[in-house]
Structure formats: C-alpha cells, structure tokens
Amino acid sequence: MILAQGLNLQWGITGMVNFGVAGFYAIGAYTGGILSTRVGLPPELAIVLAAAGAGVVGLIVSLLTMRLREDYFAIVTLGFGEIVRLLALNEDWLTEGPRGLKISVRPFDFGLTNASYALVYLGAVAFTILIIYVICERIRSSPYGRVLRAIREDDVVASVLGKNIVRFRVQVFAIGSIFMGLAGALFAHYVQNISPDTFMPMIAIFIWMSVIVGGYGNNRGLLLGAGIVMVILEGSRFLGDFVSFVNSQQLASIRIILIGCILMVVLRFKPRGLIPEPKFSSPFERTPD
C-alpha cells in the first residue's frame, strides 16, 4: 500500500510513468538493512534514513531524466530498477550478492513473543500507511496538488501558466521515492533476509495493478486496489487449507489468473478504477444541494 501511494503520487496525480518501483524499493531495503546490521544503527533510525536515501536517489534520477518525454522516461525508470537489482547481485562486499543480506535486528522489538511481534509490526505499518495517506491527501487537495494534476493533463498548459513543471516533477518524484524506500526498509526488517531475487520487475507490475484497479489519482481507491491485489496474492494461500481438490501448485497459477481477470473486468466496467478520482467541477456548474 505504501508503494502504491508512492506510485499514485508520481503517476496517478502527476502523470510520471515510473516502472522502476522495484529499484527504489530495493534501495530502501538494502540501505535500511546495511545501516542497521553492518553500521549498527538502531533499526528504527535505519528505516528513516533508508527512506531519505531513496528520496535522494529519486531526486538525482529525476533531475537527470526529467526532460525526457513520458515514454522515454518510463524506459529509463525500468532500466534503473534493473541496474539497482544487478548492483545488489554483483556487489558482494556491500550486499552479500546472491547469498542475501541477513538482517539480525528487529525494530519495535520489546522482547515480544513471535505472534504479538507480528501484531505490533502490523500496527506500526498500518500507522505508517495512515500517515502517508494523510500526507498524500493533503498534497492532492492543496493548490500544489492542483498544479500536479494540471501537469498530468497537459504540461504545456501548466508551463504557459507560469509553473516550473520540472521543479514540481522532481519534487514529487523524490517524495514518491521516499515512500517506496520506506516500504522497502519496513519490508526488509520484517522478513529479515533480502536477496536480489526479491526485487524483480514483477513487483512493479503488482503495484501498477493496485493503482489501476483501485483508481489512479485517488488515494482511497488505491488503498482498496492494493488491498484487493494483496488479498488475492496472499489470501489464496488460505484457500488451500480448506479446499482439497486444488493443490498448492495449481493455487499459485490460479492466483495470477485471478488478478489478471479482475484487472480485465475492472478495466472493462470501471476504466478509471473502482473508486475513480473525483472529477473537478467548477462552482458555476455545481447544482445546489
């Protein structure tokens, strides 16, 4: 959900096609893991610094590429995601390469049992999602958000009206990257072992699906979309405990087929997502309640 909120800010609201979600997610995960395990920082601080690190990388990537047209920008971000993964795979001294980085410390750990730790972590992540949701909503509904939507609809018009579109885009890309890095660091400290295989481009596809199914440009919609995609991906595991005629191998395929079907159905009947972005209407067009 955090990744989807980051992507929604970049693509849903501002119109920047970022296929490199997995790259920023990986940067957050590895930075967080390295800072807490190798450098010995408290894991909570490592997570915050990892988010900041991803933001800085996002800033640099966007500064270098922001003048590219949409489709070229998309290809560059896709390439960026792969570069990060290959660096993680080949730079053993830093990331332990294909062996995977073991993260031995756990954040928010107050000597809890395993089951209650999972609940505490869930609470911490839910709280983070809430905060990011509030930030994204504030951005969306502010005058700043209106400029972003104007850039998405037609950047020439926005720049003719005197808006510095490059500055806006760079800022939004960096903020989205911060969220993605934060998601990566939270994930890494939860699973406690990350390897380059974890950050395949497939992750970006799931996040894109979440935003498309939920409704791009709408922060509430994408929470629903990400919820649906995750329930299908993870919830279908529980099906196997009750249904004996489907084995785990078939379930793995059914999972992907279901997501594909839902995407097609949603796009056919609700092309703008399950909860579409509210259309702007001018005060003059509004009818009295």
Add this chain to the structure above:
Amino acid sequence: MDFSTSRRRILTGSAIAALGSTLSPRLLYANDAISIGSLTPNTGGGAPYGGNMAAAIRRTVDQINASGGVLNRQIKLTQEDGETNPETATRAADKLINVNQVIAILGTWASSVTLGIMPKCQSANIIQMCTSSSDDIPIRDTKGLCFNFQILNPVWGRALGKMAIDRGFKQFKLMALNNDFTRSILTGFEEAIGPGRLLEKPFYYNANQASYKAEVSRLLEGNPDAVFIPAYVTDFTSVYKDIYRAGYKGQVITVTFAASEPFKKAVGAAADGILHGFPIPPLDSPAYKQYLQEAGLQDNGQIQHPYGTACRDQISVLALAIEKAGTTEAEAVKRAIYDVSTGPGKKVVYNVLDGLKALRAGEKINYSGAGSAVEFDQNRQLIGRDIQLYQIRNGRDEIIATLKVR
C-alpha cells in the same frame, strides 16, 4: 445493489477484516494434531522436482496417520508452494508459522529460500529441513535448527574437481552463473584442482542475458584443456551454444542440473561428450527401492526423484524424532534427530513405520534413507553421499565414475 463507498463503510469493513484476521487463525486451526508444514518449489526454477517432493511428504504423512500417528496424535500437514522465490517463500513461511502454527518446515530446495525463511524460523524456534547446499546454511543457523539433507556445494564441487583431475586434465578455466548455488560449487571445484591448474581467476556471469559471447570468449581464451561451468539449464543452454559456435575442442564439465533433458533436446548431438556430476541416492538401499514402490516407479537403474527421496527422509526422521523425544518441543526434537538417524550400534530401519514400531519396543534406531544414509555431523549437515560422474554419449547419460564422499 448500491456499491458506492463511504468513509463509514470503509471503516466498518476494515474493522471487521482486522478483527477477523486476528481471531480466525486460532479458531480455525486449533486442534490436537501435530502441525507440520512443507514449502516445496512447486513452481519456478525448482518446478521439475517440487511436485514429487510435496507428494513424497504427503504419502509418508498419510502412512504415519493411517498407522495411528506419532505420540498418539495425528499429523496435520500444510503444504505451500515456495515458488523457488525467497520473497514468496518468506510470506508462505510466515503463514505456516503464525497461522498454521507448524513446529517444522520441510522441503525447501533453493538455498536462497532456505536462507530467506531462516530468520523467521529461528525467531519462532521452528525446525527446518532442506535440500539446499549453500555453505552459508550452517553459519547462519545460529540456533542449530536447520537439518540439511543435501551435501554442501563445496563438497560437491570438490568431488567433481577430483574426478576431473583423475581424468588427466591439466589446465582449467572456470565460470559460474552468479547465484549462491553455482558459486559455491565453483569454489569447491577450484579448491580441488588447486591454483596451479587455473589459467585465470574464475568469474561469474548474470542470468537472462541475450548473449553470452563476451563471457564465452573470455572463458575460452588460452584454449584450456577443460572448462567448468556450474549453471542452471536455461542459461547453460545459451552458454553452451556460444561455446559450440566458437569451435572449442576441449572438455566441458558442468553439474547434472544444467545438462538435463531440456538441454539435450535443445542442442541435440552437440551435447555429446559433456561431463556432468550429481549427488545421487543410494540406488542399492532397501529404502530407495521402497520409495520407488511407494511412488509407483519401476527400478530402471537410473536415478529417479533425487529430491523426492530426500523429502521422504525428512518427514520420516522428524516423525521418529518426535516419537523418540516424547514432545514436539524444538530443543528436544533437535537432539532426538541425532538419536534416530546418526551413530553406530543401533537397529537400522529403512522406513518410518518400522522405525516407530522399534522405538515403541524400546529399541535404539538408525534411520537409513532413500536419498542418503542420513548421518549428520555436528553442524547438522550430511556426513556423506555418493556422487556420480556422467558423460553424454549419443544423447544419453552414461555413468563413468562414482565417488563416495565422506
């Protein structure tokens, strides 16, 4: 029907979902059975083996339950697909541990998966049983909970290196796919041949490349007597095509995974002459023959289900250890695993039912398995396994040497 959303509806829905997810696991899964999980690679890179690994565990559990269970309790087996992917596997392991409340997770195959779920298993005190061969496994298993039913890669690599030297090759070049499995086999091979026989420091290549020409031309520079390329079948097929096109006349050596049937089909007669090696089940053991019967296979003298056999051993040893320990508590079971599998002067049993009967009669047992003799060293690694070296001749594997690794 009104599908519109409102803040109130979303809040109510989320509250119900959150409440449901906290309560339901305990209500749904609480019972007296011993809960055990399997996390086999049913899809992804391990897919050719995952199916029969999962089936072997299921069959053995059914046998145990039909004969009255362990400690008079039935075994409740939950099987998940690890998709040969550490990320998916970690989530599946999370479910097995927190929802199904398993006491052990069996059947992990890729080292990345075994290592990936290890932190979760260690913090929840869950026993792991795997057929993964990264030499990192005993190092990262700080609580001593992970029992490995495969020899470690360096041992495998050393055996292949020794067999290569025995065949008279003097100069080598080595290149491996950049993953944990293939890199550590390469390390073992490098140790066995020694630095004097190496023309250049070994190097790695990344998977899924459009072409491997640059890597192959570096590999063949200096025209070595033999090249060793531990790899997976998809990338080895492309690499070998480039080696063949370059007209290399020396000896190509790899692991049996890489030179499996899909490779032979893809390259045809060009595959002839390749040497490859693999740790094999004890083909003469009664346990292996019983496994073939259980799986409905004919004994054709060839290796069948190299990992399915190991999975039969995993669940058998675990069940016997629980019976021996008299509890499912991890520390006691861990010690009992040695009691029922390792050491001389005990009654040798070849299947779980005979083992349970002997234990109940108060006898000391040593389980000898279908995949190996199942004897562990103090690091919970197999003490030995047979490794076989093959050469592809007329599109078929012919055995040219067997090495007993101890």
